[in-house]
Amino acid sequence: MDKLIVSGGRRLQGEVRISGAKNAALPVLIASLLTDKPLQIGNIPHLHDITTTMELLGQLGVHLQIDEKMAIEADASDVQQYRAPYELVKTMRASILVLGPLLARFGRAEVSMPGGCAIGSRPVNLHIKGFEAMGAEVTIEGGYIKAKADRLRGTRIVMDMISVTGTENLMMAATLAQGTTVIENAAREPEVVDLARCLARMGAQIDGAGTDTITIDGIDSLGGATHEVIADRIEAGTYLVAGAVTGGNVKVRNVDSHLLDAVLVKLEEAGADLTVNDSSIHLRMDDRRPLAVNVRTAPFPAFPTDMQAQFVMLNSIAEGTGTVTETVFENRFMHVHELQRMGANVEMRGNTAVITGVEKLRGAPVMATDLRASACLALAGLVADADTVIDRIYHIDRGYDCIEEKLAQLGARIRRVPGHMLEKQLAVM
Numbered sequence: 060m061d062k063l064i065v066s067g068g069r070r071l072q073g074e075v076r077i078s079g080a081k082n083a084a085l086p087v088l089i090a091s092l093l094t095d096k097p098l099q100i101g102n103i104p105h106l107h108d109i110t111t112t113m114e115l116l117g118q119l120g121v122h123l124q125i126d127e128k129m130a131i132e133a134d135a136s137d138v139q140q141y142r143a144p145y146e147l148v149k150t151m152r153a154s155i156l157v158l159g160p161l162l163a164r165f166g167r168a169e170v171s172m173p174g175g176c177a178i179g180s181r182p183v184n185l186h187i188k189g190f191e192a193m194g195a196e197v198t199i200e201g202g203y204i205k206a207k208a209d210r211l212r213g214t215r216i217v218m219d220m221i222s223v224t225g226t227e228n229l230m231m232a233a234t235l236a237q238g239t240t241v242i243e244n245a246a247r248e249p250e251v252v253d254l255a256r257c258l259a260r261m262g263a264q265i266d267g268a269g270t271d272t273i274t275i276d277g278i279d280s281l282g283g284a285t286h287e288v289i290a291d292r293i294e295a296g297t298y299l300v301a302g303a304v305t306g307g308n309v310k311v312r313n314v315d316s317h318l319l320d321a322v323l324v325k326l327e328e329a330g331a332d333l334t335v336n337d338s339s340i341h342l343r344m345d346d347r348r349p350l351a352v353n354v355r356t357a358p359f360p361a362f363p364t365d366m367q368a369q370f371v372m373l374n375s376i377a378e379g380t381g382t383v384t385e386t387v388f389e390n391r392f393m394h395v396h397e398l399q400r401m402g403a404n405v406e407m408r409g410n411t412a413v414i415t416g417v418e419k420l421r422g423a424p425v426m427a428t429d430l431r432a433s434a435c436l437a438l439a440g441l442v443a444d445a446d447t448v449i450d451r452i453y454h455i456d457r458g459y460d461c462i463e464e465k466l467a468q469l470g471a472r473i474r475r476v477p478g479h480m481l482e483k484q485l486a487v488m
C-alpha cells in the first residue's frame with residue numbers, strides 16, 4: 060500500500076489552482092441517469108471517487124467519454140441495470156444517489172445498504188422516508204434497499220435532519236415526479252445549488268435551491284445539457300490552512316470566496332491577512348504562528364464538518380487553547396489519536412476537542428482513517444520536526460486532486476512511496 064512521506068519545516072509559498080468539487084461532481088454525474096440525452100460535464104476533479112462513480116454508472120449501462128481535460132460526456136440512453144452493488148457502495152457512500160434518478164426514470168432501483176463507516180453510522184433513513192412519501196414501495200432485502208414505483212408523486216417532505224445527499228437524491232427524483240414536491244429543512248450547501256443549476260439546464264423546474272425550502276415541479280422528461288462543476292471549497296480551505304500553519308503565503312485560485320465565508324472568518328481570527336478577489340483568496344501569515352480559534356461545525360452556511368480535522372490540526376500548533384466541536388457526525392475525531400502520537404495536546408470532552416497548541420509537532424508513522432483526517436495528517440507533517448509517514452493514503456486519493464503535486468508546488472517536501480519500497484528503505488537504514 061502506498062504511503063506519503065512529509066518532511067516538515069518549510070513555509071508554504073505560492074499559488075495553487077483549485078479543482079472541481081468532488082461533492083458537486085458526484086451528484087451531477089449521477090444526474091445523467093435522469094435523461095436519455097447526453098450530459099456534458101466540465102471541471103471534474105481527478106479522484107478515486109470519480110472513478111468509482113464512473114464504474115458504477117458504466118455497470119448500469121451509461122456510456123461515458125472522458126477527455127484529457129477531465130470533461131465527461133455521459134449518455135444514459137441505454138440503461139439496462141438498476142442495481143448499485145455492495146462492492147462499490149462500500150467504497151463510496153454517495154452511490155446511494157443513484158436511487159432517486161433510477162426510481163424516477165425507470166420505476167425501480169436497488170442499492171446496497173451503505174453500512175457503517177469511519178465517521179459514524181451515517182444512516183440513509185431520510186432518503187428512504189422521502190421516497191416512500193413520494194409513493195415508492197421500499198423494502199430491505201439481503202442487505203439491499205429495493206425501491207419500486209409506477210410514477211413518483213410530488214408531495215411535501217419535511218426532512219428530520221439536514222442531509223446533503225438526502226436533499227440531492229429527493230430533488231433529483233422530484234424532477235420527474237407527477238406534480239409538485241416541496242422539500243423543507245433542505246440542505247443549503249453550494250453543491251446542492253450546483254446540482255439544481257445543472258438540473259435546471261436539463262429542463263427541470265426547481266425553485267429555492269440554496270434556501271431551506273426547495274420546490275420542484277415534476278415534468279415528463281429531461282433533456283441534455285452542458286455544465287461546469289463549481290470549485291472545491293474544502294480543497295481550497297485545506298490549502299489555506301496549510302499556508303496558515305506553516306506561517307506561509309498562499310493564494311488559491313479558481314474559487315469563489317463566498318463558498319468559504321465561515322472558514323475565512325476563522326482564518327482571520329487565527330491571525331491570517333486575507334485578500335479576497337472574484338476568483339481567488341490570498342492568505343499571508345508572514346512567518347507568524349496562528350492563534351487558537353474556537354470552531355463549531357454545522358450545515359452550510361456555518362463552518363463545514365469537512366474542515367473540522369484541518370482546524371484541530373491548526374489549533375494543535377497555535378498559540379493558546381481552542382475548542383473544536385463536531386455537531387454533524389457522531390464519531391469524527393479519529394485523527395485526534397494520530398495527532399496525539401505526533402505530540403499534539405488534545406483533550407476530548409464529549410463531541411468537543413480542547414486543544415492547547417504546542418510549538419512543534421513530532422514526525423511519526425500515522426494512519427489515515429478517513430478522507431479529511433488524512434488531509435489533516437498531511438498538514439501536521441508540514442510542521443513536524445522529522446518525517447511523517449502516512450499510511451492508508453487511499454483515503455486522501457478519494458478526495459484530493461494531485462495533493463503531492465499541489466503541496467510540492469507550494470514548496471512542501473512530500474513524496475509518495477509504494478509500501479514495499481518503503482519497507483526496503485527502512486530495512487537498509
Ligand code: UD1
Pocket residue numbers: 082085152153179180181182183184185186187220221222223224225250364365387388389
Ligand atoms: C455530505 C458530503 C460529506 C459531508 C456531509 C456533511 C457528499 C458526497 N458528501 O455527506 O462530505 O461531510 O455531507 O456536510 O456530498 N443522516 C441521517 N439519516 C439520513 C442521512 C443523514 O441521520 O438518511 C445524518 C448523518 O448521519 C449525519 C447528518 O445527517 O449525522 C448529515 O449527513 P449528510 O448531510 O446526509 O451527509 P452526506 O450527505 O452523507
